[in-house]
Amino acid sequence: MTKLEEFQELRPLLFAIAYRLLGSVGEAEDAVQETWLRYSAAATRPASTKAFLSATVSRIAIDVLRSARVRREEYPGPWFPEPLLTDPYQDPERSAELADSVSMAALLLLERLSPLERAVFVLREVFGFGFGEVATAVGRSEAACRQLAVRARRHMDEGRPRFAADRAERTELAGRFLDAFRNGNVDGLTAMLAADVQLVGDSGGKAPLWAERFVGAGNVTRVLAALVPLFARAGAALEPREVNGQPGAIFRDADGRVLNTWTFEILDGRIQTIRTVSNPDKLGHVGPVGDSWAALRAATRPLHPKEG
Incomplete structure:
Protein backbone atom coordinates (compact mmCIF):
# COMPACT_ATOMS: atom_id res chain seq x y z
CA MET A 1 0.00 0.00 0.00
CA THR A 2 1.01 3.60 -0.44
CA LYS A 3 1.74 5.76 2.58
CA LEU A 4 -1.62 7.48 2.20
CA GLU A 5 -3.48 4.17 2.01
CA GLU A 6 -1.71 2.90 5.14
CA PHE A 7 -2.50 6.12 6.94
CA GLN A 8 -6.17 6.12 5.94
CA GLU A 9 -6.54 2.53 7.13
CA LEU A 10 -5.19 3.48 10.55
CA ARG A 11 -6.88 6.88 10.77
CA PRO A 12 -9.86 5.68 12.90
CA LEU A 13 -7.43 4.26 15.50
CA LEU A 14 -5.35 7.44 15.53
CA PHE A 15 -8.43 9.61 16.07
CA ALA A 16 -9.68 7.29 18.81
CA ILE A 17 -6.36 7.57 20.66
CA ALA A 18 -6.15 11.34 20.26
CA TYR A 19 -9.75 11.96 21.34
CA ARG A 20 -9.34 9.94 24.53
CA LEU A 21 -6.17 11.87 25.33
CA LEU A 22 -7.57 15.31 24.53
CA GLY A 23 -11.34 15.14 25.03
CA SER A 24 -11.73 17.37 21.99
CA VAL A 25 -12.89 16.36 18.53
CA GLY A 26 -11.24 19.36 16.87
CA GLU A 27 -7.92 18.95 18.65
CA ALA A 28 -7.95 15.22 17.96
CA GLU A 29 -8.51 15.82 14.25
CA ASP A 30 -5.67 18.36 14.23
CA ALA A 31 -3.36 15.85 15.94
CA VAL A 32 -4.21 13.22 13.36
CA GLN A 33 -3.55 15.65 10.51
CA GLU A 34 -0.18 16.62 12.02
CA THR A 35 0.64 12.91 12.29
CA TRP A 36 0.02 12.50 8.56
CA LEU A 37 2.26 15.48 7.75
CA ARG A 38 5.11 13.98 9.76
CA TYR A 39 4.61 10.52 8.28
CA SER A 40 4.40 11.77 4.70
CA ALA A 41 7.60 13.79 5.19
CA ALA A 42 9.57 10.87 6.67
CA ALA A 43 12.40 9.68 4.41
CA THR A 44 12.04 6.00 5.34
CA ARG A 45 9.17 3.71 6.25
CA PRO A 46 9.02 2.33 9.79
CA ALA A 47 9.07 -1.38 10.53
CA SER A 48 5.55 -1.06 11.96
CA THR A 49 3.40 1.70 10.53
CA LYS A 50 0.77 1.20 13.24
CA ALA A 51 3.33 1.55 16.04
CA PHE A 52 4.95 4.58 14.41
CA LEU A 53 1.71 6.45 13.76
CA SER A 54 0.24 5.60 17.17
CA ALA A 55 3.40 6.82 18.89
CA THR A 56 3.44 10.00 16.79
CA VAL A 57 -0.18 10.94 17.45
CA SER A 58 0.28 10.18 21.15
CA ARG A 59 3.31 12.46 21.46
CA ILE A 60 1.51 15.24 19.62
CA ALA A 61 -1.55 14.84 21.86
CA ILE A 62 0.59 14.83 25.02
CA ASP A 63 2.13 18.16 24.00
CA VAL A 64 -1.32 19.63 23.29
CA LEU A 65 -2.68 18.26 26.55
CA ARG A 66 0.09 19.88 28.57
CA SER A 67 -0.72 23.29 27.12
CA ALA A 68 -4.47 22.71 27.43
CA ARG A 69 -4.38 22.01 31.15
CA VAL A 70 -3.90 25.68 32.01
CA ARG A 71 -6.79 26.69 29.72
CA ARG A 72 -9.06 24.12 31.35
CA GLU A 73 -8.17 25.33 34.83
CA GLU A 74 -9.26 28.83 33.78
CA TYR A 75 -12.39 27.61 31.97
CA PRO A 76 -15.57 29.38 33.18
CA GLY A 77 -17.75 26.86 34.98
CA PRO A 78 -17.64 23.06 34.58
CA TRP A 79 -15.54 21.70 31.71
CA PHE A 80 -16.72 18.64 29.77
CA PRO A 81 -15.20 16.86 26.78
CA GLU A 82 -16.67 17.65 23.39
CA PRO A 83 -19.58 15.27 22.77
CA LEU A 84 -18.76 12.39 20.43
CA LEU A 85 -21.59 10.81 18.50
CA THR A 86 -19.69 7.99 16.79
CA ASP A 87 -16.37 6.38 17.68
CA PRO A 88 -14.75 5.60 14.31
CA TYR A 89 -12.57 2.81 15.68
CA GLN A 90 -14.06 -0.59 16.43
CA ASP A 91 -12.35 -3.72 17.73
CA PRO A 92 -14.63 -6.63 18.70
CA GLU A 93 -11.99 -8.00 21.07
CA ARG A 94 -11.87 -4.75 23.05
CA SER A 95 -15.40 -3.48 22.58
CA ALA A 96 -16.10 -3.21 26.32
CA GLU A 97 -12.93 -1.21 27.03
CA LEU A 98 -13.54 1.05 24.04
CA ALA A 99 -17.14 1.81 24.99
CA ASP A 100 -16.27 2.49 28.63
CA SER A 101 -13.26 4.66 27.86
CA VAL A 102 -15.17 7.11 25.67
CA SER A 103 -17.95 7.87 28.19
CA MET A 104 -18.09 11.34 29.71
CA ALA A 105 -17.50 9.85 33.15
CA ALA A 106 -14.34 8.02 32.04
CA LEU A 107 -12.97 11.02 30.14
CA LEU A 108 -13.46 13.22 33.20
CA LEU A 109 -11.60 10.65 35.30
CA LEU A 110 -8.77 10.74 32.77
CA GLU A 111 -8.57 14.49 33.33
CA ARG A 112 -7.28 13.77 36.85
CA LEU A 113 -4.21 11.97 35.48
CA SER A 114 -0.96 13.54 34.40
CA PRO A 115 -0.48 13.67 30.59
CA LEU A 116 1.96 10.74 30.74
CA GLU A 117 -0.30 8.65 32.98
CA ARG A 118 -3.20 9.37 30.69
CA ALA A 119 -1.27 8.34 27.58
CA VAL A 120 0.04 5.15 29.17
CA PHE A 121 -3.43 4.19 30.41
CA VAL A 122 -5.10 4.83 27.06
CA LEU A 123 -2.49 3.00 25.01
CA ARG A 124 -2.10 0.06 27.39
CA GLU A 125 -5.50 -0.44 29.04
CA VAL A 126 -7.82 0.74 26.28
CA PHE A 127 -6.00 -0.25 23.09
CA GLY A 128 -3.84 -3.10 24.39
CA PHE A 129 -0.43 -1.89 23.22
CA GLY A 130 2.59 -3.70 24.63
CA PHE A 131 4.75 -1.87 27.14
CA GLY A 132 7.56 -1.66 24.59
CA GLU A 133 5.31 0.24 22.19
CA VAL A 134 3.95 2.41 25.03
CA ALA A 135 7.48 3.24 26.15
CA THR A 136 8.42 4.35 22.64
CA ALA A 137 5.29 6.47 22.37
CA VAL A 138 5.79 8.39 25.62
CA GLY A 139 9.59 8.44 25.68
CA ARG A 140 10.01 6.57 28.97
CA SER A 141 11.47 3.21 29.93
CA GLU A 142 9.26 0.14 30.09
CA ALA A 143 9.74 0.00 33.85
CA ALA A 144 8.64 3.61 34.21
CA CYS A 145 5.61 2.93 32.00
CA ARG A 146 4.60 -0.02 34.17
CA GLN A 147 4.67 2.25 37.23
CA LEU A 148 2.68 4.91 35.39
CA ALA A 149 0.15 2.26 34.38
CA VAL A 150 -0.28 1.07 37.97
CA ARG A 151 -0.86 4.60 39.25
CA ALA A 152 -3.25 5.45 36.43
CA ARG A 153 -5.23 2.24 36.88
CA ARG A 154 -5.53 2.87 40.62
CA HIS A 155 -6.83 6.41 40.08
CA MET A 156 -9.31 5.24 37.45
CA ASP A 157 -10.58 2.34 39.56
CA GLU A 158 -11.06 4.58 42.60
CA GLY A 159 -13.32 6.93 40.64
CA ARG A 160 -15.38 4.40 38.74
CA PRO A 161 -18.80 3.29 39.92
CA ARG A 162 -18.94 -0.33 41.09
CA PHE A 163 -22.02 -1.43 39.19
CA ALA A 164 -22.87 -0.47 35.62
CA ALA A 165 -26.27 -0.95 34.05
CA ASP A 166 -26.84 -3.22 31.08
Missing part, protein backbone atom coordinates in the same frame (compact mmCIF):
# COMPACT_ATOMS: atom_id res chain seq x y z
CA ARG A 167 -26.72 -1.28 27.77
CA ALA A 168 -30.30 -2.24 26.84
CA GLU A 169 -31.54 -1.23 30.29
CA ARG A 170 -29.76 2.13 30.06
CA THR A 171 -31.26 2.85 26.66
CA GLU A 172 -34.76 1.90 27.78
CA LEU A 173 -34.60 4.03 30.93
CA ALA A 174 -33.21 7.02 29.04
CA GLY A 175 -36.00 6.71 26.47
CA ARG A 176 -38.66 6.74 29.18
CA PHE A 177 -36.99 9.71 30.85
CA LEU A 178 -36.90 11.74 27.63
CA ASP A 179 -40.55 10.89 26.96
CA ALA A 180 -41.43 12.12 30.44
CA PHE A 181 -39.48 15.33 29.80
CA ARG A 182 -41.28 15.95 26.50
CA ASN A 183 -44.64 15.42 28.17
CA GLY A 184 -43.84 17.43 31.27
CA ASN A 185 -44.46 14.38 33.46
CA VAL A 186 -42.80 15.62 36.65
CA ASP A 187 -43.65 12.56 38.72
CA GLY A 188 -42.28 10.31 35.99
CA LEU A 189 -39.02 12.28 35.90
CA THR A 190 -38.62 12.10 39.66
CA ALA A 191 -39.18 8.35 39.74
CA MET A 192 -36.19 7.77 37.44
CA LEU A 193 -33.71 9.98 39.30
CA ALA A 194 -31.29 8.78 41.97
CA ALA A 195 -31.69 10.53 45.32
CA ASP A 196 -28.30 12.24 44.91
CA VAL A 197 -28.57 12.84 41.14
CA GLN A 198 -26.54 15.70 39.66
CA LEU A 199 -27.46 17.97 36.75
CA VAL A 200 -24.34 19.72 35.49
CA GLY A 201 -23.91 22.02 32.50
CA ASP A 202 -20.96 23.21 30.41
CA SER A 203 -21.68 26.48 28.61
CA GLY A 204 -18.17 27.92 28.64
CA GLY A 205 -19.74 31.30 29.30
CA LYS A 206 -20.87 31.39 25.66
CA ALA A 207 -24.45 30.13 25.94
CA PRO A 208 -27.34 30.44 28.38
CA LEU A 209 -26.57 28.46 31.49
CA TRP A 210 -29.68 26.31 31.69
CA ALA A 211 -28.14 24.44 34.59
CA GLU A 212 -24.59 24.75 35.98
CA ARG A 213 -24.82 22.33 38.91
CA PHE A 214 -27.84 21.07 40.83
CA VAL A 215 -27.76 18.14 43.24
CA GLY A 216 -30.60 16.03 44.62
CA ALA A 217 -33.73 14.61 43.01
CA GLY A 218 -35.95 17.43 44.24
CA ASN A 219 -33.70 20.21 42.94
CA VAL A 220 -33.06 18.52 39.61
CA THR A 221 -36.76 17.79 39.08
CA ARG A 222 -37.64 21.44 39.69
CA VAL A 223 -35.05 22.57 37.14
CA LEU A 224 -36.25 20.07 34.55
CA ALA A 225 -39.88 21.01 35.14
CA ALA A 226 -38.97 24.66 34.55
CA LEU A 227 -37.09 23.79 31.35
CA VAL A 228 -39.96 21.88 29.73
CA PRO A 229 -42.09 24.97 28.88
CA LEU A 230 -39.00 26.99 27.91
CA PHE A 231 -37.90 24.41 25.35
CA ALA A 232 -41.48 24.08 24.10
CA ARG A 233 -41.94 27.83 23.62
CA ALA A 234 -38.58 28.05 21.82
CA GLY A 235 -39.78 25.40 19.38
CA ALA A 236 -36.91 23.12 20.40
CA ALA A 237 -36.91 19.48 19.34
CA LEU A 238 -35.45 16.61 21.33
CA GLU A 239 -33.57 13.91 19.40
CA PRO A 240 -32.66 10.80 21.42
CA ARG A 241 -29.12 9.86 20.49
CA GLU A 242 -26.20 7.91 21.87
CA VAL A 243 -23.53 10.39 22.97
CA ASN A 244 -20.07 9.22 24.04
CA GLY A 245 -21.28 5.66 24.03
CA GLN A 246 -24.04 6.41 26.54
CA PRO A 247 -27.75 7.21 26.20
CA GLY A 248 -28.29 10.89 25.54
CA ALA A 249 -30.01 13.45 23.38
CA ILE A 250 -29.45 16.37 21.04
CA PHE A 251 -31.64 19.45 21.46
CA ARG A 252 -32.28 21.45 18.30
CA ASP A 253 -33.94 24.81 17.70
CA ALA A 254 -36.96 25.36 15.50
CA ASP A 255 -34.69 25.34 12.42
CA GLY A 256 -33.01 22.07 13.35
CA ARG A 257 -29.76 23.62 14.56
CA VAL A 258 -27.96 22.20 17.59
CA LEU A 259 -28.54 23.94 20.93
CA ASN A 260 -26.98 21.41 23.30
CA THR A 261 -26.39 17.75 24.04
CA TRP A 262 -27.32 15.68 27.07
CA THR A 263 -25.70 12.51 28.33
CA PHE A 264 -27.00 10.25 31.09
CA GLU A 265 -24.99 8.24 33.58
CA ILE A 266 -27.23 5.39 34.73
CA LEU A 267 -26.59 2.99 37.60
CA ASP A 268 -28.81 0.67 39.61
CA GLY A 269 -31.89 1.53 37.56
CA ARG A 270 -31.65 5.27 38.23
CA ILE A 271 -30.16 8.28 36.48
CA GLN A 272 -27.16 9.35 38.53
CA THR A 273 -25.86 12.25 36.44
CA ILE A 274 -27.14 14.39 33.58
CA ARG A 275 -24.41 16.31 31.75
CA THR A 276 -25.29 19.03 29.26
CA VAL A 277 -22.96 20.72 26.78
CA SER A 278 -24.17 24.02 25.28
CA ASN A 279 -20.86 25.76 24.55
CA PRO A 280 -21.18 26.43 20.80
CA ASP A 281 -17.43 25.94 20.35
CA LYS A 282 -17.92 22.29 21.31
CA LEU A 283 -20.91 21.53 19.08
CA GLY A 284 -19.84 22.40 15.53
CA HIS A 285 -18.97 18.79 14.65
CA VAL A 286 -22.43 17.66 15.80
CA GLY A 287 -24.16 19.85 13.19
CA PRO A 288 -24.99 23.47 12.39
CA VAL A 289 -25.10 25.31 15.72
CA GLY A 290 -28.10 27.39 16.71
CA ASP A 291 -28.22 30.67 18.61
CA SER A 292 -29.00 29.64 22.17
CA TRP A 293 -29.49 33.22 23.27
CA ALA A 294 -32.14 33.73 20.55
CA ALA A 295 -33.83 30.51 21.65
CA LEU A 296 -33.87 31.77 25.23
CA ARG A 297 -35.37 35.10 24.16
CA ALA A 298 -38.06 33.25 22.22
CA ALA A 299 -38.77 31.08 25.25
CA THR A 300 -39.09 33.99 27.69
CA ARG A 301 -40.80 36.65 25.58
CA PRO A 302 -44.15 37.83 26.93
CA LEU A 303 -47.12 35.95 25.53
CA HIS A 304 -49.40 37.81 23.14
CA PRO A 305 -52.97 37.80 24.46
CA LYS A 306 -54.08 35.59 21.56
CA GLU A 307 -51.33 33.09 22.41
CA GLY A 308 -52.43 32.78 26.00
Whole structure:
Protein backbone atom coordinates (compact mmCIF):
# COMPACT_ATOMS: atom_id res chain seq x y z
CA MET A 1 0.00 0.00 0.00
CA THR A 2 1.01 3.60 -0.44
CA LYS A 3 1.74 5.76 2.58
CA LEU A 4 -1.62 7.48 2.20
CA GLU A 5 -3.48 4.17 2.01
CA GLU A 6 -1.71 2.90 5.14
CA PHE A 7 -2.50 6.12 6.94
CA GLN A 8 -6.17 6.12 5.94
CA GLU A 9 -6.54 2.53 7.13
CA LEU A 10 -5.19 3.48 10.55
CA ARG A 11 -6.88 6.88 10.77
CA PRO A 12 -9.86 5.68 12.90
CA LEU A 13 -7.43 4.26 15.50
CA LEU A 14 -5.35 7.44 15.53
CA PHE A 15 -8.43 9.61 16.07
CA ALA A 16 -9.68 7.29 18.81
CA ILE A 17 -6.36 7.57 20.66
CA ALA A 18 -6.15 11.34 20.26
CA TYR A 19 -9.75 11.96 21.34
CA ARG A 20 -9.34 9.94 24.53
CA LEU A 21 -6.17 11.87 25.33
CA LEU A 22 -7.57 15.31 24.53
CA GLY A 23 -11.34 15.14 25.03
CA SER A 24 -11.73 17.37 21.99
CA VAL A 25 -12.89 16.36 18.53
CA GLY A 26 -11.24 19.36 16.87
CA GLU A 27 -7.92 18.95 18.65
CA ALA A 28 -7.95 15.22 17.96
CA GLU A 29 -8.51 15.82 14.25
CA ASP A 30 -5.67 18.36 14.23
CA ALA A 31 -3.36 15.85 15.94
CA VAL A 32 -4.21 13.22 13.36
CA GLN A 33 -3.55 15.65 10.51
CA GLU A 34 -0.18 16.62 12.02
CA THR A 35 0.64 12.91 12.29
CA TRP A 36 0.02 12.50 8.56
CA LEU A 37 2.26 15.48 7.75
CA ARG A 38 5.11 13.98 9.76
CA TYR A 39 4.61 10.52 8.28
CA SER A 40 4.40 11.77 4.70
CA ALA A 41 7.60 13.79 5.19
CA ALA A 42 9.57 10.87 6.67
CA ALA A 43 12.40 9.68 4.41
CA THR A 44 12.04 6.00 5.34
CA ARG A 45 9.17 3.71 6.25
CA PRO A 46 9.02 2.33 9.79
CA ALA A 47 9.07 -1.38 10.53
CA SER A 48 5.55 -1.06 11.96
CA THR A 49 3.40 1.70 10.53
CA LYS A 50 0.77 1.20 13.24
CA ALA A 51 3.33 1.55 16.04
CA PHE A 52 4.95 4.58 14.41
CA LEU A 53 1.71 6.45 13.76
CA SER A 54 0.24 5.60 17.17
CA ALA A 55 3.40 6.82 18.89
CA THR A 56 3.44 10.00 16.79
CA VAL A 57 -0.18 10.94 17.45
CA SER A 58 0.28 10.18 21.15
CA ARG A 59 3.31 12.46 21.46
CA ILE A 60 1.51 15.24 19.62
CA ALA A 61 -1.55 14.84 21.86
CA ILE A 62 0.59 14.83 25.02
CA ASP A 63 2.13 18.16 24.00
CA VAL A 64 -1.32 19.63 23.29
CA LEU A 65 -2.68 18.26 26.55
CA ARG A 66 0.09 19.88 28.57
CA SER A 67 -0.72 23.29 27.12
CA ALA A 68 -4.47 22.71 27.43
CA ARG A 69 -4.38 22.01 31.15
CA VAL A 70 -3.90 25.68 32.01
CA ARG A 71 -6.79 26.69 29.72
CA ARG A 72 -9.06 24.12 31.35
CA GLU A 73 -8.17 25.33 34.83
CA GLU A 74 -9.26 28.83 33.78
CA TYR A 75 -12.39 27.61 31.97
CA PRO A 76 -15.57 29.38 33.18
CA GLY A 77 -17.75 26.86 34.98
CA PRO A 78 -17.64 23.06 34.58
CA TRP A 79 -15.54 21.70 31.71
CA PHE A 80 -16.72 18.64 29.77
CA PRO A 81 -15.20 16.86 26.78
CA GLU A 82 -16.67 17.65 23.39
CA PRO A 83 -19.58 15.27 22.77
CA LEU A 84 -18.76 12.39 20.43
CA LEU A 85 -21.59 10.81 18.50
CA THR A 86 -19.69 7.99 16.79
CA ASP A 87 -16.37 6.38 17.68
CA PRO A 88 -14.75 5.60 14.31
CA TYR A 89 -12.57 2.81 15.68
CA GLN A 90 -14.06 -0.59 16.43
CA ASP A 91 -12.35 -3.72 17.73
CA PRO A 92 -14.63 -6.63 18.70
CA GLU A 93 -11.99 -8.00 21.07
CA ARG A 94 -11.87 -4.75 23.05
CA SER A 95 -15.40 -3.48 22.58
CA ALA A 96 -16.10 -3.21 26.32
CA GLU A 97 -12.93 -1.21 27.03
CA LEU A 98 -13.54 1.05 24.04
CA ALA A 99 -17.14 1.81 24.99
CA ASP A 100 -16.27 2.49 28.63
CA SER A 101 -13.26 4.66 27.86
CA VAL A 102 -15.17 7.11 25.67
CA SER A 103 -17.95 7.87 28.19
CA MET A 104 -18.09 11.34 29.71
CA ALA A 105 -17.50 9.85 33.15
CA ALA A 106 -14.34 8.02 32.04
CA LEU A 107 -12.97 11.02 30.14
CA LEU A 108 -13.46 13.22 33.20
CA LEU A 109 -11.60 10.65 35.30
CA LEU A 110 -8.77 10.74 32.77
CA GLU A 111 -8.57 14.49 33.33
CA ARG A 112 -7.28 13.77 36.85
CA LEU A 113 -4.21 11.97 35.48
CA SER A 114 -0.96 13.54 34.40
CA PRO A 115 -0.48 13.67 30.59
CA LEU A 116 1.96 10.74 30.74
CA GLU A 117 -0.30 8.65 32.98
CA ARG A 118 -3.20 9.37 30.69
CA ALA A 119 -1.27 8.34 27.58
CA VAL A 120 0.04 5.15 29.17
CA PHE A 121 -3.43 4.19 30.41
CA VAL A 122 -5.10 4.83 27.06
CA LEU A 123 -2.49 3.00 25.01
CA ARG A 124 -2.10 0.06 27.39
CA GLU A 125 -5.50 -0.44 29.04
CA VAL A 126 -7.82 0.74 26.28
CA PHE A 127 -6.00 -0.25 23.09
CA GLY A 128 -3.84 -3.10 24.39
CA PHE A 129 -0.43 -1.89 23.22
CA GLY A 130 2.59 -3.70 24.63
CA PHE A 131 4.75 -1.87 27.14
CA GLY A 132 7.56 -1.66 24.59
CA GLU A 133 5.31 0.24 22.19
CA VAL A 134 3.95 2.41 25.03
CA ALA A 135 7.48 3.24 26.15
CA THR A 136 8.42 4.35 22.64
CA ALA A 137 5.29 6.47 22.37
CA VAL A 138 5.79 8.39 25.62
CA GLY A 139 9.59 8.44 25.68
CA ARG A 140 10.01 6.57 28.97
CA SER A 141 11.47 3.21 29.93
CA GLU A 142 9.26 0.14 30.09
CA ALA A 143 9.74 0.00 33.85
CA ALA A 144 8.64 3.61 34.21
CA CYS A 145 5.61 2.93 32.00
CA ARG A 146 4.60 -0.02 34.17
CA GLN A 147 4.67 2.25 37.23
CA LEU A 148 2.68 4.91 35.39
CA ALA A 149 0.15 2.26 34.38
CA VAL A 150 -0.28 1.07 37.97
CA ARG A 151 -0.86 4.60 39.25
CA ALA A 152 -3.25 5.45 36.43
CA ARG A 153 -5.23 2.24 36.88
CA ARG A 154 -5.53 2.87 40.62
CA HIS A 155 -6.83 6.41 40.08
CA MET A 156 -9.31 5.24 37.45
CA ASP A 157 -10.58 2.34 39.56
CA GLU A 158 -11.06 4.58 42.60
CA GLY A 159 -13.32 6.93 40.64
CA ARG A 160 -15.38 4.40 38.74
CA PRO A 161 -18.80 3.29 39.92
CA ARG A 162 -18.94 -0.33 41.09
CA PHE A 163 -22.02 -1.43 39.19
CA ALA A 164 -22.87 -0.47 35.62
CA ALA A 165 -26.27 -0.95 34.05
CA ASP A 166 -26.84 -3.22 31.08
CA ARG A 167 -26.72 -1.28 27.77
CA ALA A 168 -30.30 -2.24 26.84
CA GLU A 169 -31.54 -1.23 30.29
CA ARG A 170 -29.76 2.13 30.06
CA THR A 171 -31.26 2.85 26.66
CA GLU A 172 -34.76 1.90 27.78
CA LEU A 173 -34.60 4.03 30.93
CA ALA A 174 -33.21 7.02 29.04
CA GLY A 175 -36.00 6.71 26.47
CA ARG A 176 -38.66 6.74 29.18
CA PHE A 177 -36.99 9.71 30.85
CA LEU A 178 -36.90 11.74 27.63
CA ASP A 179 -40.55 10.89 26.96
CA ALA A 180 -41.43 12.12 30.44
CA PHE A 181 -39.48 15.33 29.80
CA ARG A 182 -41.28 15.95 26.50
CA ASN A 183 -44.64 15.42 28.17
CA GLY A 184 -43.84 17.43 31.27
CA ASN A 185 -44.46 14.38 33.46
CA VAL A 186 -42.80 15.62 36.65
CA ASP A 187 -43.65 12.56 38.72
CA GLY A 188 -42.28 10.31 35.99
CA LEU A 189 -39.02 12.28 35.90
CA THR A 190 -38.62 12.10 39.66
CA ALA A 191 -39.18 8.35 39.74
CA MET A 192 -36.19 7.77 37.44
CA LEU A 193 -33.71 9.98 39.30
CA ALA A 194 -31.29 8.78 41.97
CA ALA A 195 -31.69 10.53 45.32
CA ASP A 196 -28.30 12.24 44.91
CA VAL A 197 -28.57 12.84 41.14
CA GLN A 198 -26.54 15.70 39.66
CA LEU A 199 -27.46 17.97 36.75
CA VAL A 200 -24.34 19.72 35.49
CA GLY A 201 -23.91 22.02 32.50
CA ASP A 202 -20.96 23.21 30.41
CA SER A 203 -21.68 26.48 28.61
CA GLY A 204 -18.17 27.92 28.64
CA GLY A 205 -19.74 31.30 29.30
CA LYS A 206 -20.87 31.39 25.66
CA ALA A 207 -24.45 30.13 25.94
CA PRO A 208 -27.34 30.44 28.38
CA LEU A 209 -26.57 28.46 31.49
CA TRP A 210 -29.68 26.31 31.69
CA ALA A 211 -28.14 24.44 34.59
CA GLU A 212 -24.59 24.75 35.98
CA ARG A 213 -24.82 22.33 38.91
CA PHE A 214 -27.84 21.07 40.83
CA VAL A 215 -27.76 18.14 43.24
CA GLY A 216 -30.60 16.03 44.62
CA ALA A 217 -33.73 14.61 43.01
CA GLY A 218 -35.95 17.43 44.24
CA ASN A 219 -33.70 20.21 42.94
CA VAL A 220 -33.06 18.52 39.61
CA THR A 221 -36.76 17.79 39.08
CA ARG A 222 -37.64 21.44 39.69
CA VAL A 223 -35.05 22.57 37.14
CA LEU A 224 -36.25 20.07 34.55
CA ALA A 225 -39.88 21.01 35.14
CA ALA A 226 -38.97 24.66 34.55
CA LEU A 227 -37.09 23.79 31.35
CA VAL A 228 -39.96 21.88 29.73
CA PRO A 229 -42.09 24.97 28.88
CA LEU A 230 -39.00 26.99 27.91
CA PHE A 231 -37.90 24.41 25.35
CA ALA A 232 -41.48 24.08 24.10
CA ARG A 233 -41.94 27.83 23.62
CA ALA A 234 -38.58 28.05 21.82
CA GLY A 235 -39.78 25.40 19.38
CA ALA A 236 -36.91 23.12 20.40
CA ALA A 237 -36.91 19.48 19.34
CA LEU A 238 -35.45 16.61 21.33
CA GLU A 239 -33.57 13.91 19.40
CA PRO A 240 -32.66 10.80 21.42
CA ARG A 241 -29.12 9.86 20.49
CA GLU A 242 -26.20 7.91 21.87
CA VAL A 243 -23.53 10.39 22.97
CA ASN A 244 -20.07 9.22 24.04
CA GLY A 245 -21.28 5.66 24.03
CA GLN A 246 -24.04 6.41 26.54
CA PRO A 247 -27.75 7.21 26.20
CA GLY A 248 -28.29 10.89 25.54
CA ALA A 249 -30.01 13.45 23.38
CA ILE A 250 -29.45 16.37 21.04
CA PHE A 251 -31.64 19.45 21.46
CA ARG A 252 -32.28 21.45 18.30
CA ASP A 253 -33.94 24.81 17.70
CA ALA A 254 -36.96 25.36 15.50
CA ASP A 255 -34.69 25.34 12.42
CA GLY A 256 -33.01 22.07 13.35
CA ARG A 257 -29.76 23.62 14.56
CA VAL A 258 -27.96 22.20 17.59
CA LEU A 259 -28.54 23.94 20.93
CA ASN A 260 -26.98 21.41 23.30
CA THR A 261 -26.39 17.75 24.04
CA TRP A 262 -27.32 15.68 27.07
CA THR A 263 -25.70 12.51 28.33
CA PHE A 264 -27.00 10.25 31.09
CA GLU A 265 -24.99 8.24 33.58
CA ILE A 266 -27.23 5.39 34.73
CA LEU A 267 -26.59 2.99 37.60
CA ASP A 268 -28.81 0.67 39.61
CA GLY A 269 -31.89 1.53 37.56
CA ARG A 270 -31.65 5.27 38.23
CA ILE A 271 -30.16 8.28 36.48
CA GLN A 272 -27.16 9.35 38.53
CA THR A 273 -25.86 12.25 36.44
CA ILE A 274 -27.14 14.39 33.58
CA ARG A 275 -24.41 16.31 31.75
CA THR A 276 -25.29 19.03 29.26
CA VAL A 277 -22.96 20.72 26.78
CA SER A 278 -24.17 24.02 25.28
CA ASN A 279 -20.86 25.76 24.55
CA PRO A 280 -21.18 26.43 20.80
CA ASP A 281 -17.43 25.94 20.35
CA LYS A 282 -17.92 22.29 21.31
CA LEU A 283 -20.91 21.53 19.08
CA GLY A 284 -19.84 22.40 15.53
CA HIS A 285 -18.97 18.79 14.65
CA VAL A 286 -22.43 17.66 15.80
CA GLY A 287 -24.16 19.85 13.19
CA PRO A 288 -24.99 23.47 12.39
CA VAL A 289 -25.10 25.31 15.72
CA GLY A 290 -28.10 27.39 16.71
CA ASP A 291 -28.22 30.67 18.61
CA SER A 292 -29.00 29.64 22.17
CA TRP A 293 -29.49 33.22 23.27
CA ALA A 294 -32.14 33.73 20.55
CA ALA A 295 -33.83 30.51 21.65
CA LEU A 296 -33.87 31.77 25.23
CA ARG A 297 -35.37 35.10 24.16
CA ALA A 298 -38.06 33.25 22.22
CA ALA A 299 -38.77 31.08 25.25
CA THR A 300 -39.09 33.99 27.69
CA ARG A 301 -40.80 36.65 25.58
CA PRO A 302 -44.15 37.83 26.93
CA LEU A 303 -47.12 35.95 25.53
CA HIS A 304 -49.40 37.81 23.14
CA PRO A 305 -52.97 37.80 24.46
CA LYS A 306 -54.08 35.59 21.56
CA GLU A 307 -51.33 33.09 22.41
CA GLY A 308 -52.43 32.78 26.00
